[in-house]
Amino acid sequence: MVVLTGNDLTFHEMKRILYAVEQVTASEESMKAVLACRQAVEKIVEEERVVYGITTGFGKFSDVVISKEDTEELQYNLIVSHACGVGEPFPEIVSRAMIVLRANTLLKGFSGARPVVVDTLISLVNHRIHPVIPQQGSLGASGDLAPLSHLALVLMGEGEVFYNGERMPALQALTQEGIVPITLQAKEGLALINGTQAMTAMGVVGYLEAEALALQADLIAATTLEGLHGIIDAFDEDVHRARGFVEQEDVARRIRELVKDSQLVTKQGEMRVQDAYSLRCIPQVHGASWQVLHYVQEKLTIEMNAATDNPLIFDGGNKVISGGNFHGQPIAFAMDFLKIGVAELANISERRIERMVNPQLSDLPPFLSAKPGLQSGAMIMQYVAAALVSENKTLAHPASVDSIPSSANQEDHVSMGTIGSRHAYQIIQNVRRVLAIEAICALQAVEYRGVERMASATKTFYKEARDIVPSIKGDRVFSEDIEKMAMYLKGYDYPIYEEMKG
Known part of the structure; x- marks a missing residue:
C-alpha cells in the first residue's frame, strides 16, 4: 500500500x-x-467574496461574478464544456498515473476540493477503473484542461472508462464497484482540471520505460561489442575518470562488467588499433543520455508533488492567489530534453547495426545472411532502423518553442508540454524497436563468432532472447521477430538488471 501525502511521492512508488x-x-x-x-472555500462562497474560479467564471470570463446558487452548475458546465479532447486515448497505464497524480496534488491542501473527491479518485485507482482520456487537445497551460476534464467526467458518472479489460460507460463500472458518482461543488471542477497531470503522467510512464531502455542499450551494445570483436581498452576506468562525467563512468563500468569474462572482445592492437565511434564512444553517448534521464527524473519528481492548481488557497482562505503554477513549461522543457536524449540511443544503435550487416565494415557474413545473395538476411532490418531513427529526428523537434494564444488572448503563452510528452513516448517506442533490431543482429553475430566464447552475462541474455527470436537460418517475415523482441524488451527484467543499475 502506497500512502499519498501530497509531498513525497517517488518514482519507486x-x-x-x-x-x-x-x-x-x-x-x-x-x-x-x-x-x-475545503472549509475555507465554503466560507468564501457563503460570504460571496469575489474569488477567481470559486465565485467567478473562467479564463476570459474571470470578471463574470457567479452567485452561490449557481456554483454547482458552474462546475458542471466547466467539466462538460472542457471535455473536448480528440484522438486515440492515452495508454491505460497513463490514465492510471493521472488519477494518482491528481489525488496527490489535491492532498497538498491548497486546492479546496472536498475529501470525498480525493476518496473517489483513490477508489478509481484501487478498483482499477481508468478513464478513457483522448491524447490530443491540451496546450499545456491553464493546465491539461481537456484531458483532465475527461478524467473529471468519470467522477461525475459520465464519460468512459477501461475496466476489467473492457471499454465501457463510466457509470456502469462505478455501479459494479459500488462507487457513488459525485456532484461537484464550488471550486472542485477547477481543482480537478487546472494542472499538469496529463503531461506529467505521460512523462512518468515514458521516463520509466526510457530508464529500462537505457540499461538495455548497454546490454545490447555489450553483445554487439562481442559480435564485432570490439576493443575493450576504450572502456578502461582511467579513461572515463579522466573526463569526470559520472554517468559516462557508470556506462563504462557496466560494459566492463558485462563482458568481463568474454573471449570475444579484443585488446587494442590484437586485430586493430581502435574501433569506430559507435563502439568506442558507447560510454560517452549512452552516458550523456543518462545525464538527460537524471535531469528529467528530477523535474518530474518535483512536479509529481507540486501544487499546480489556480487559485491556490492559503492561511485558512485569508490568502487566495491567482498564480500560474498550471503552466507546464518546466515539464515541457524536460520532455523535449527526454526526446533528444532517448533518440540518441537509437542513433548510435543504428550505426552499430550497420557495422554488423555491412560486409565492408566487418568480416561477418554480408547482412548476416545464411546464404548471401540467395537470401537477404538482415538487409532490410537496417532500413527499418534507419527509418525509425529518421522519424525520431522529426519527433524530437522541441514542442516547447511553440505557443498559440487562447481564451481571447487571456492565456497568451502556453507550453505545449503535453505534445512534448506524447512525442517523447512515441520516440521511446521507436527506440525500443531499433534496439530490438540491434539485439537480433547481435545475437546472430555472436552465434557466428561462437556462443561458447561469450561472457556469462551476455550469454544469459543470448539464451533467453533465443527463446523469443530463433536463429536466422533462412529468410522469413522479420517484422514478427522485431515486434516479438521489442515486446520482450518492454516487459522483461533481466537477472542482471539491478546489478547493471548499481
Missing part, C-alpha cells in the same frame, strides 16, 4: 502503483489539510 498495480491510500494528516482548505 509510482512504479509499484503502475506496474505492480499496488493500492493507494491518503495519509490522515493530508486529509485534514484537505478538509481545512
Whole structure:
C-alpha cells in the first residue's frame, strides 16, 4: 500500500502503483489539510467574496461574478464544456498515473476540493477503473484542461472508462464497484482540471520505460561489442575518470562488467588499433543520455508533488492567489530534453547495426545472411532502423518553442508540454524497436563468432532472447521477430538488471 501525502511521492512508488498495480491510500494528516482548505472555500462562497474560479467564471470570463446558487452548475458546465479532447486515448497505464497524480496534488491542501473527491479518485485507482482520456487537445497551460476534464467526467458518472479489460460507460463500472458518482461543488471542477497531470503522467510512464531502455542499450551494445570483436581498452576506468562525467563512468563500468569474462572482445592492437565511434564512444553517448534521464527524473519528481492548481488557497482562505503554477513549461522543457536524449540511443544503435550487416565494415557474413545473395538476411532490418531513427529526428523537434494564444488572448503563452510528452513516448517506442533490431543482429553475430566464447552475462541474455527470436537460418517475415523482441524488451527484467543499475 502506497500512502499519498501530497509531498513525497517517488518514482519507486509510482512504479509499484503502475506496474505492480499496488493500492493507494491518503495519509490522515493530508486529509485534514484537505478538509481545512475545503472549509475555507465554503466560507468564501457563503460570504460571496469575489474569488477567481470559486465565485467567478473562467479564463476570459474571470470578471463574470457567479452567485452561490449557481456554483454547482458552474462546475458542471466547466467539466462538460472542457471535455473536448480528440484522438486515440492515452495508454491505460497513463490514465492510471493521472488519477494518482491528481489525488496527490489535491492532498497538498491548497486546492479546496472536498475529501470525498480525493476518496473517489483513490477508489478509481484501487478498483482499477481508468478513464478513457483522448491524447490530443491540451496546450499545456491553464493546465491539461481537456484531458483532465475527461478524467473529471468519470467522477461525475459520465464519460468512459477501461475496466476489467473492457471499454465501457463510466457509470456502469462505478455501479459494479459500488462507487457513488459525485456532484461537484464550488471550486472542485477547477481543482480537478487546472494542472499538469496529463503531461506529467505521460512523462512518468515514458521516463520509466526510457530508464529500462537505457540499461538495455548497454546490454545490447555489450553483445554487439562481442559480435564485432570490439576493443575493450576504450572502456578502461582511467579513461572515463579522466573526463569526470559520472554517468559516462557508470556506462563504462557496466560494459566492463558485462563482458568481463568474454573471449570475444579484443585488446587494442590484437586485430586493430581502435574501433569506430559507435563502439568506442558507447560510454560517452549512452552516458550523456543518462545525464538527460537524471535531469528529467528530477523535474518530474518535483512536479509529481507540486501544487499546480489556480487559485491556490492559503492561511485558512485569508490568502487566495491567482498564480500560474498550471503552466507546464518546466515539464515541457524536460520532455523535449527526454526526446533528444532517448533518440540518441537509437542513433548510435543504428550505426552499430550497420557495422554488423555491412560486409565492408566487418568480416561477418554480408547482412548476416545464411546464404548471401540467395537470401537477404538482415538487409532490410537496417532500413527499418534507419527509418525509425529518421522519424525520431522529426519527433524530437522541441514542442516547447511553440505557443498559440487562447481564451481571447487571456492565456497568451502556453507550453505545449503535453505534445512534448506524447512525442517523447512515441520516440521511446521507436527506440525500443531499433534496439530490438540491434539485439537480433547481435545475437546472430555472436552465434557466428561462437556462443561458447561469450561472457556469462551476455550469454544469459543470448539464451533467453533465443527463446523469443530463433536463429536466422533462412529468410522469413522479420517484422514478427522485431515486434516479438521489442515486446520482450518492454516487459522483461533481466537477472542482471539491478546489478547493471548499481
